[in-house]
Amino acid sequence: MNHENVATLKGGMTVLVMMLALGGCRFGEDRQAMLEAANLKKAAYCMDVIENQHDLEAARQKCFAETYIQHSPHVSDGRDAVLEVFASRFEKYPNYSMELKRTAADGDLVWMHMHTKREPQALGYAVINIFRMKDGKFAEHWNVGQPVPEESANDNTMF
Secondary structure: OOHHHHHHHHHHHHHHHHHHHHHHHHHHHHHHHHHHHHHHHHHHHHHHHHHHOOOHHHHHHHOEEEEEEEOOOOOOOOHHHHHHHHHHHHHHOOOOEEEEEEEEEEOOEEEEEEEEEOOOOOOOEEEEEEEEEEOOEEEEEEEEEEEOOOOOOOOOOOO
């Protein structure tokens, strides 16, 4: 092989290696996007099962990891503790419901902006839940919330 052919071959190999590497990056990005979409879909399903259908047994089986970690200071740690909070809530407020307003995901984290109501006519609460997902289940949870006021200092809604 002459010098010109070797240079062309090396250049072609470099381009091939770069294309394979970029294709691998694209595959990784696609896989990440698919995981995030699946986590969002599962989290939305679980929140509906819990907050609207009040099906805590389905939630126990399909939505919460056995080693669920709770960061809300008013709820004990663990899957059973959080399910007990929901059971008590639904006993006291049988018409309790939520509406998802927006969701987002980044890696194994899912954010959910929700409007929850104890009764249909209530102003309710604006809630942000953050879940770490593992194997399609809630593995860890953080949240913040505040009541929806009757009056606001601005014309924007909380949703």
